[in-house]
Amino acid sequence: MNEIDKKLLDKEVRPTAMRTLVYQQLAKQNTAVALTDIELAFTKADRTTLYRxxxxxxxxxxxxxxDDGTGISKYALCEPGCNCEIENDLHLHFHCSNCDKxxxxxxxxxxxxxxxDGYVAEDVNLVVKGICSDCSGS
Amino acid sequence: MNEIDKKLLDKEVRPTAMRTLVYQQLAKQNTAVALTDIELAFTKADRTTLYRxxxxxxxxxxxxxxDDGTGISKYALCEPGCNCEIENDLHLHFHCSNCDKxxxxxxxxxxxxxxxDGYVAEDVNLVVKGICSDCSGS
DNA sequence: AATTATAGTGCAATGGAAGTGCATTAACTT
DNA sequence: AAGTTAATGCACTTCCATTGCACTATAATT
Structure with missing residues (x-):
């Protein structure tokens, strides 16, 4: 059994062929991707399957x-250092208005x-918009 | 001429009947509203008009x-203290997952x-999700 | 190994919100 | 009052998210 399948099982997700491939695809990315992006990578698979x-x-x-403010949901693998579920350990996201990444x-x-007073925080979402390092040319 | 029309003119917006009404409606709210909310308040007006x-x-x-992360754009009047256009003067928003406000x-x-390095910030969006004071009951 | 149950996948269709083109109407200008 | 420009309403389109249902593959049970 390969590494990816182990990770899936560890998270209580049955490692089907599709899921392994999607995980692989996500691992390749260095940016957050939209469902449409994944769709383009797997032209043979159905959009619904990828969605689910x-x-x-x-x-x-x-x-x-x-949610980077474009109105299109993006997804990214949770890294070892990314404990999304734990408060105060949330990282921020950057959306480039030039390359749209x-x-x-x-x-x-x-x-x-x-x-x-009276407000209880459960989740924090911080998105910075601007020009990324690839586009700013520095 | 009333107060609202003065404010509109001050911002270089021609004060039509519709616009004055929409402004009035927005001023009544203490939360940010979606286009659909405005639509419901003006059943006689066309959605496109309200949109524009x-x-x-x-x-x-x-x-x-x-952009509160629900995927639906919300709008709120800019308050005197709200200089949206000036960086570092951006305020944060709170989205209640109970009442959805x-x-x-x-x-x-x-x-x-x-x-x-290389990243240039142009805009920052910070949304805290949780329970608002009305819903937390404190 | 065959049978049953459960989970995953594919197809088709729906829904909601954002946005556009064009004709009509209202508002300003001279 | 005539002409110009802006605002409004209607119809339509597009895009993404989501669901229902049938079918298939996987796992569990006998």
């Missing part, structure tokens, strides 16, 4: 969903936020 | 658009974010 595969991954904590800045943690 | 009205307001700095926490500014 990613949803399953998300529920089981294998990927995290990113979204990257996880895993090492950049979101600072503690103070809220007014 | 809000777009115009946004372009002219009368309202700001909020989004509020502007105008007094809570977003802290300065440090980015890796």
């Amino acid at each position: 595969t990613v949803k399953t991954f998300e529920e089981k904590g294998i990927v995290h969903q990113i 979204t990257v996880c800045l895993t090492e950049h943690k979101i600072p503690q936020i103070s809220l007014p | 009205t809000v777009k115009t307001f946004e372009e002219k700095g009368i309202v700001h658009q909020i 989004t509020v502007c926490l105008t007094e809570h500014k977003i802290p300065q974010i440090s980015l890796p």
Whole structure:
């Protein structure tokens, strides 16, 4: 059994051929990808399957969903350092308005936020928009 | 001429009847509203008109658009303290996962974010999700 | 090994929101 | 009042997310 299947099993996801391939594909990326991107990579598979595969991954904590403000959900593998479910360990995301790519800045943690009385925080989402290093040419 | 029309003119927006009404409606809210909400408040007006009205307001700095992660754009009037266009003066938003309302926490500014080399920030969006004061019952 | 149960996949269709083109109407200008 | 420009309403399109149902593959049971 390969590494990926072990990881899937570890997260209580049955490692089907499709799921292994999708995981592989996600692991290749250095940016967060939209469902459409995955679709393009697997022209033979159905969109619904990919959709549900990613949803399953998300529920089981294998990927995290990113809302970068484009209106299109992006997904990225949860890295070892990415404990999405643990508060105060959330990283921020950067969306480049030039190349339209979204990257996880895993090492950049979101600072503690103070809220007014009565507000209970459960999740924090921080997206910075601008020009990424590839596009700024520096 | 009433107060609202003065404000619209001040922002270089011609104060039509529709626009004045939409402004009025937005001023009534204490939460950010979706286009659908505005639509429901003006059943006689066309959705496109409301859509374009809000777009115009946004372009002219009368309202700001909020992406609270639900995938539906919300809008809220820019308050005197809300200088959306000026960087580092962005406030954060809170989305209640119980009542599904989004509020502007105008007094809570977003802290300065440090980015890796080559990244240029143009806009920052910070949304906290959780339970609002109305729903937490405290 | 055959049978049953469960989970995964593919196809088709729906729904919701955003956005566009064009004709009509209202509002300003001279 | 005539002409120009902006605003509005209607119809339509597009895009992504999501669901229902049938079919297939996988795992469990006998």
